[in-house]
Amino acid sequence: MGKAREQFAGDHGTHERIRAIDDEVLFKVKIQRWRGAVWLDEDQPWLVAAGQREDGSADDFYAALEADANAARARHNSEHSKPLPGKTYVGPLLPTADDYARHRLEAGIRLVRRLVAELQDLTRGSLRDGHEHATDFPTFRLGVLVRADEGHETYVAVRITGSVPDDLAVVILRHVPGCDPQSWFPEYALPGRHLLPAEQAWSTVMEPQAAARLLEGG
Structure with missing residues (x-):
């Protein structure tokens, strides 16, 4: 194989x-x-x-x-x-049709596993330096921006550049570490700039305790 x-x-x-x-x-x-x-x-x-x-x-x-x-x-x-x-x-x-269905299922599982790992790394990296961290997937670019203020809630923004189905965007937001999957709101601008035509973005807050655990974990 x-x-x-x-x-x-x-x-x-x-x-x-x-x-x-x-x-x-x-x-x-x-x-x-x-x-x-x-x-x-x-x-x-x-x-x-x-x-x-x-x-x-x-x-x-x-x-x-x-x-x-x-x-x-x-x-x-x-x-x-x-x-x-x-x-x-x-x-x-x-x-056969079953083989193709199995291949699509396994490809989806591999994509989700990679998303989870990348989101952990991007979030942790941005939390450390305050800059956006991004990575490329075959059809889109994923970026995470974390702005932490000591003693206050931590701002988190996720942006996707390119075309993705709505259910994949939901999967991405669900796996951002330390964030409530139900608390995301759409954004029309990111700190310091407006969104580009091919971009979509959401933001939420991360509790300080979750941010600390994330930094301690890697």
């Missing part, structure tokens, strides 16, 4: 096709004795089969993959009036 992610992480590089498979384009992944077959759906790689290289053996990954694909084509043609062209059929190996 790690080798497949590494090999197909970018647009650069060439990939070796598994020539024995003719109904879909499958690419080879190699690491030590392990071999894999990767199918590309636009820019998304899917590792659809894997096994060990046993050159000359019926148990060899490539030999077994071809044999299974030949058998799958034969079964399909026996059950359907219109036969498939070519020699192989790897349709049963390709991702």
